[in-house]
Amino acid sequence: MAKxxxxxxxxxxxxxxxxxxxxxKRPTSDEVRERVLRVSRQLNYVPxxxxxxxVTKKTMAIGLTIPHxxxxxxxxxxxxxxxxxxxxxxxxxxxxLDIIPEQQVQTPFLxxxxxxxxxxxxxxxxxxxxxxxxxxQIPFVTVGKVMNEEIxxxxxxxxxxxxxxxxxxxxxxxxxxxxxxxLNANALMTVSLDxxxxxxxxxxxxxxxxxxxxxxxxxALNSSEYLDYGYxxxxxxxxxxxxxxxxxxxxxxxxxxxxLKALKDLNxxxxxxxxxxxxxxxxxxxxQSDPSLTSMDLQPSELGAQSVRLLMNQLGVLQxxxxxxxxxxxxxxxRNSVSTISS
Amino acid sequence: MAKxxxxxxxxxxxxxxxxxxxxxKRPTSDEVRERVLRVSRQLNYVPxxxxxxxVTKKTMAIGLTIPHxxxxxxxxxxxxxxxxxxxxxxxxxxxxLDIIPEQQVQTPFLxxxxxxxxxxxxxxxxxxxxxxxxxxQIPFVTVGKVMNEEIxxxxxxxxxxxxxxxxxxxxxxxxxxxxxxxLNANALMTVSLDxxxxxxxxxxxxxxxxxxxxxxxxxALNSSEYLDYGYxxxxxxxxxxxxxxxxxxxxxxxxxxxxLKALKDLNxxxxxxxxxxxxxxxxxxxxQSDPSLTSMDLQPSELGAQSVRLLMNQLGVLQxxxxxxxxxxxxxxxRNSVSTISS
DNA sequence: GCATGGCATTAAACCGGTTTAATAAAGAGG
DNA sequence: CCTCTTTATTAAACCGGTTTAATGCCATGC
Numbered sequence: 109m110a111k112x113x114x115x116x117x118x119x120x121x122x123x124x125x126x127x128x129x130x131x132x133k134r135p136t137s138d139e140v141r142e143r144v145l146r147v148s149r150q151l152n153y154v155p156x157x158x159x160x161x162x163v164t165k166k167t168m169a170i171g172l173t174i175p176h177x178x179x180x181x182x183x184x185x186x187x188x189x190x191x192x193x194x195x196x197x198x199x200x201x202x203x204x205l206d207i208i209p210e211q212q213v214q215t216p217f218l219x220x221x222x223x224x225x226x227x228x229x230x231x232x233x234x235x236x237x238x239x240x241x242x243x244x245q246i247p248f249v250t251v252g253k254v255m256n257e258e259i260x261x262x263x264x265x266x267x268x269x270x271x272x273x274x275x276x277x278x279x280x281x282x283x284x285x286x287x288x289x290x291l292n293a294n295a296l297m298t299v300s301l302d303x304x305x306x307x308x309x310x311x312x313x314x315x316x317x318x319x320x321x322x323x324x325x326x327x328a329l330n331s332s333e334y335l336d337y338g339y340x341x342x343x344x345x346x347x348x349x350x351x352x353x354x355x356x357x358x359x360x361x362x363x364x365x366x367x368l369k370a371l372k373d374l375n376x377x378x379x380x381x382x383x384x385x386x387x388x389x390x391x392x393x394x395x396q397s398d399p400s401l402t403s404m405d406l407q408p409s410e411l412g413a414q415s416v417r418l419l420m421n422q423l424g425v426l427q428x429x430x431x432x433x434x435x436x437x438x439x440x441x442x443r444n445s446v447s448t449i450s451s
Numbered sequence: 452m453a454k455x456x457x458x459x460x461x462x463x464x465x466x467x468x469x470x471x472x473x474x475x476k477r478p479t480s481d482e483v484r485e486r487v488l489r490v491s492r493q494l495n496y497v498p499x500x501x502x503x504x505x506v507t508k509k510t511m512a513i514g515l516t517i518p519h520x521x522x523x524x525x526x527x528x529x530x531x532x533x534x535x536x537x538x539x540x541x542x543x544x545x546x547x548l549d550i551i552p553e554q555q556v557q558t559p560f561l562x563x564x565x566x567x568x569x570x571x572x573x574x575x576x577x578x579x580x581x582x583x584x585x586x587x588q589i590p591f592v593t594v595g596k597v598m599n600e601e602i603x604x605x606x607x608x609x610x611x612x613x614x615x616x617x618x619x620x621x622x623x624x625x626x627x628x629x630x631x632x633x634l635n636a637n638a639l640m641t642v643s644l645d646x647x648x649x650x651x652x653x654x655x656x657x658x659x660x661x662x663x664x665x666x667x668x669x670x671a672l673n674s675s676e677y678l679d680y681g682y683x684x685x686x687x688x689x690x691x692x693x694x695x696x697x698x699x700x701x702x703x704x705x706x707x708x709x710x711l712k713a714l715k716d717l718n719x720x721x722x723x724x725x726x727x728x729x730x731x732x733x734x735x736x737x738x739q740s741d742p743s744l745t746s747m748d749l750q751p752s753e754l755g756a757q758s759v760r761l762l763m764n765q766l767g768v769l770q771x772x773x774x775x776x777x778x779x780x781x782x783x784x785x786r787n788s789v790s791t792i793s794s
Numbered sequence: 795g796c797a798t799g800g801c802a803t804t805a806a807a808c809c810g811g812t813t814t815a816a817t818a819a820a821g822a823g824g
Numbered sequence: 825c826c827t828c829t830t831t832a833t834t835a836a837a838c839c840g841g842t843t844t845a846a847t848g849c850c851a852t853g854c
Contacts, residue, residue, distance in 0.1 A: 109588075111840060122804045127842055134843095137802065154587075157565040158510065159840035161501045163809045169547065169565070186529060193548055202565075203548045204512065205536055220452075222500040222512070222545075222565075244497075245452070339739070365739040372741050396682070396708040398715050454810060465834045470812055477813095480832065502810035506839045 110151035119147040130155050161222075170196055170419060171206035171226035171246075173237050175297075183361050183390030184408050185229065188251070191412025192227055199416075199425050221246060225423050227415045231255070232296040238262075247422040249415045253298040263422060265415045265434045267406050269299055272438055273306035276357055276385055276404060279440060281314050284449030285355040285383065288322060289345060291338055291367065293359045295325040300359075303387075307357075321345050326359065338363035342370035346382070354382060354449060361389035364401060379447035386445075400443035411436050453494035462490040473498050504565075513539055513762060514549035514569035514589075516580050518640075526704050526733030527751050528572065531594070534755025535570055542759075542768050564589060568766050570758045574598070575639040581605075590765040592758045596641040606765060608758045608777045610749050612642055615781055616649035619700055619728055619747060622783060624657050627792030628698040628726065631665060632688060634681055634710065636702045638668040643702075646730075650700075664688050669702065681706035685713035689725070697725060697792060704732035707744060722790035729788075743786035754779050 116123040121140060128134045129144040136144075147153075161167050172192055174185065193203050204223055225247040231238055233255045241248045242259055254262040280288055290307050293300040308318045324341050327333045333340060338358055345351045347370075358364035364386040368378060376382050378399055386394060386403040394401040414434050420426035459466040464483060471477045472487045479487075490496075504510050515535055517528065536546050547566055568590040574581055576598045584591040585602055597605045623631055633650050636643040651661045667684050670676045676683060681701055688694050690713075701707035707729040711721060719725050721742055729737060729746040737744045757777050763769035 113840080123841080124804060124806095124843080125802085128803090131842075135802070140802080154563045156505075156840050157562045158501055158504045159809090160562060160842075161565070161809095162499075162505050162811085162840080163842045165809080167501065167565070172548075183526075189548075205515075205532075205546045205548055219500040219503060220497045222504070222510070243495075336739075362736070362739075365736065369739045369741055393705070393708065396679075396705075396712045398712055456810080466811080467813080467834060467836095468832085471833090474812075478832070483832080499810050502839090503812075504839095505810080505841085506812045508839080 109156075110148075110153040112153070112155070114151055115144065115147050115153050118151065119144045127155075131160075167222045167224055168200060169202045169204045169223050170416070171204045171221060171223040173206045173226055173228045175230040175232070183393060184388040184406070187390060187408035188229065188412040191409030192416055193412075194409075195413040195416035199420050201416075201420075201425075220244070225249075225419045227251070227412075227419060231298055233298060233301075247419065249419045249422070251411055251415055253302070255298050255301075261432070263418050263432055265411050265418060265436060266299075267411070267438045268435050269302035270306040270309075272387070272404055272406075273303045274310045275440060276387070277307060277310040277314075280355045280357075280383065280385065280446070281316075283383070283446065286316055287352045288316075288355045288357065289341075289351075289353045290323050290357045291341060291359055291363050292323065292325050294328065296328075300325065303359075321349060321351050322353075326363070336366050338366035339370040342367045343374065346371075346376070347374050355385065355446070356382060357385045357387065359387050361386060361393055364389065365397065368397065368401075379445050383446040394441070394443065399445050402443045402446045403441050404438055405441050406438045407436050452499075453491075453496040455496075455498070457494055458487065458490050458496050461494065462487045470498075474503075510565045510567055511543060512545045512547045512566050513759070514547045514564065514566040516549045516569055516571045518573040518575070526736060527731040527749070530733060530751035531572065531755040534752030535759055536755075537752075538756040538759035542763050544759075544763075544768075563587070568592075568762045570594070570755075570762060573640050573642070576641060576644075590762065592762045592765070594754055594758055596645070598641050598644075604775070606761050606775055608754050608761060608779060609642075610754070610781045611778050612645035613649040613652075615730070615747055615749075616646045617653045618783060619730070620650060620653040620657075623698045623700075623726065623728065623789070624659075626726070626789065629659055630695045631659075631698045631700065632684075632694075632696045633666050633700045634684060634702055634706050635666065635668050637671065639671075643668065646702075664692060664694050665696075669706070679709050681709035682713040685710045686717065689714075689719070690717050698728065698789070699725060700728045700730065702730050704729060704736055707732065708740065711740065711744075722788050726789040737784075737786065742788045745786045745789040746784050747781055748784050749781045750779050 112123045112126050116126050119126065121144060125136060125140060126144055128136050129141050172189065196203050206223070206226065221244065223246065226241055228235070228237060228241070228248055228250045231250045231252055231254055235254070235256060238248070238250065238254055238256055238259065250262060250264045252266050253264065277288065288311065292304055304323065307323065311318050326337050342356065346353055356367055358367050364384060367384060371378055371382055371384070378384050384401060386401050388406045388408065389401065389403045394403050414436060417426060418430055418434060421428065421430040455466045455469050459469050462469065464487060468479060468483060469487050471479050472484050515532065539546050549566070549569065564587065566589065569584055571578070571581060571584070571591055571593045574593045574595050574597055578597070578599060581591070581593065581597055581599055581602065593605060593607045595609050596607065620631065631654065635647055647666065650666065654661050669680050685699065689696055699710055701710050707727060710727060714721055714725055721727050727744060729744050731749045731751065732744065732746045737746050757779060760769060761773055761777060764771065764773040
């Protein structure tokens with residue numbers, strides 16, 4: 109690989125000038141620039157990214173931190189990632205997938221992170237990834253609330269979770285549902301706390317006490333129950349325990365699909381006997397399921413894009429005043445999985 | 452941020468020694484090591500990744516190149532990525548998502564790639580990403596055949612696509628199906644060429660000529676038909692054109708789901724009227740669909756892991772003799788979407 | 795004609811580590 | 825006790841760029 113000195117020598121200029129031709133940080137005369145570029149092409153020269161990074165102190169990469177061991181991500185994650193990658197590319201940034209494997213035997217901290225900032229998905233309470241970023245002075249944006257004791261200020265994007273749950277509950281209540289079961293996300297995730305609180309509050313506001321069988325949390329990823337959580341809970345509550353449930357709210361598409369399967373196995377018609385509502389799902393999948401699923405569109409790719417913009421602002425790449433917390437719109441998409449109950 | 456000189460000064464040793472304590476490339480006395488580590492902790496020192504990279508010429512990152520503009524990836528991709536990330540982490544490598552956006556207005560080549568090697572998914576014929584890697588001397592492993600004119604040798608992992616199609620076709624033929632429709636992947640992808648050829652060959656071997664309505668290719672991602680390809684083709688061929696089709700082979704899970712929806716809308720029972728077979732799908736989804744879908748398990752995460760191992764071997768990280776091409780096992784998982792036709 | 799300013803260019807310092815070659819200290823062998 | 829190794833440590837060179845401060849050149853204004 110040719111280096112800058114080779115080019116400088118052959119083009120009869122100093123390395124500083126070659127540097128300027130490529131970085132365009134200072135002007136160069138047309139004559140010199142062309143000579144340098146010609147020689148570079150001839151030598152197949154390309155500036156070395158690492159050497160540049162060392163002095164500019166920018167790696168031009170951002171980390172995308174996926175939750176601990178989420179080796180199965182849902183379609184929500186997929187779309188979010190797409191949003192991040194696309195938006196980052198607009199600013200010339202690359203995305204380093206920064207997943208901390210379950211068994212964290214890995215490098216406790218052998219070296220600094222080669223990233224300028226990070227987007228942290230699905231923070232948990234007292235998230236250690238966030239603690240690391242905080243300690244390492246790495247700018248970061250979270251998707252969802254940060255609930256670490258030592259961290260007061262942070263930048264985040266989020267949906268309005270309390271409002272989302274309120275809307276969903278009231279949507280269902282309006283349609284006459286009173287026996288509602290909520291298959292929430294994992295209890296450790298900060299979003300699930302908000303949603304749980306809002307679920308309980310909204311139901312109580314309407315005079316509907318929340319009983320134990322109405323609220324469940326997704327088990328940990330490493331548990332054997334993780335994959336068929338929706339199926340198992342539905343069979344247990346509606347089948348074995350014979351509870352009356354007329355509407356189910358599923359936290360994600362995977363849970364929704366497995367719930368759907370359970371309902372079929374229980375010989376319950378959707379939406380005839382039981383209505384099903386999905387919180388975060390992949391649009392294309394929701395449409396193609398049968399029945400197509402009524403859901404809350406959280407705009408995952410928009411969440412991803414916005415989180416990158418906030419991060420770019422923190423990095424000084426994107427000028428202007430940005431709010432500390434961005435709320436991304438979400439709205440109910442009515443399809444065919446929810447019905448009205450005539451009282 | 453504390454630098455190595457600060458640590459050296461405070462610990463009263465040379466920077467070379469501090470370097471050795473962290474890199475462990477040369478031995479240090481217990482006494483010195485402890486003193487250095489203590490001071491480092493005190494100063495919150497962490498070796499700078501970029502500086503280290505500059506001299507070692509290793510970025511400890513590999514690129515994961517997703518097909519042009521595949522901003523919707525399927526579950527197959529997701530699992531593949533998981534396999535790559537997990538395996539890479541075993542060798543201390545990080546994964547840089549290297550997606551070349553559709554509109555390639557981006558950096559023609561402002562700087563070298565900050566990666567040591569790359570895994571290239573779904574190569575197309577005369578893939579320019581591969582041409583770039585090749586020109587840039589970056590070791591790479593592809594998933595699927597490389598079909599670039601100027602490249603003779605390459606390392607790859609793959610399923611045995613011809614055999615896969617043969618198995619699937621013969622599996623269906625054994626069950627009495629003769630009117631089989633194949634919803635293939637995009638025509639540009641090298642896998643789709645292999646599968647197409649094998650599909651035609653196998654059917655003809657059994658005296659079943661392949662007519663135009665029996666073979667279709669997924670449209671380009673940027674086209675409006677991309678998302679409901681399965682649905683549209685099924686409605687058109689089985690509905691509008693009223694062709695006789697008793698079995699459909701769908702290339703991926705998304706296509707399968709949308710095909711399933713189309714069959715329901717056509718009032719056709721699966722597998723009673725039409726059988727459905729999926730080539731690459733996410734296990735957890737296939738199970739939860741109704742009926743659960745009979746599919747070919749391509750072991751995407753195994754493909755990902757193997758591709759990383761081959762790459763690590765090329766990078767000299769993993770010793771030993773490795774084959775140039777690795778074939779990952781695939782097998783039919785029988786579920787409930789294929790039935791036997793009594794003649 | 796001479797001071798003034800603007801601009802492209804350059805030599806040298808710098809970014810923060812690793813690596814090499816030299817050196818000092820400690821052990822082994824005769 | 826002296827030489828020969830072995831081992832830990834160090835000073836200096838190096839990785840390949842960017843940035844700073846100095847320089848030379850030309851145009852401008854008075």
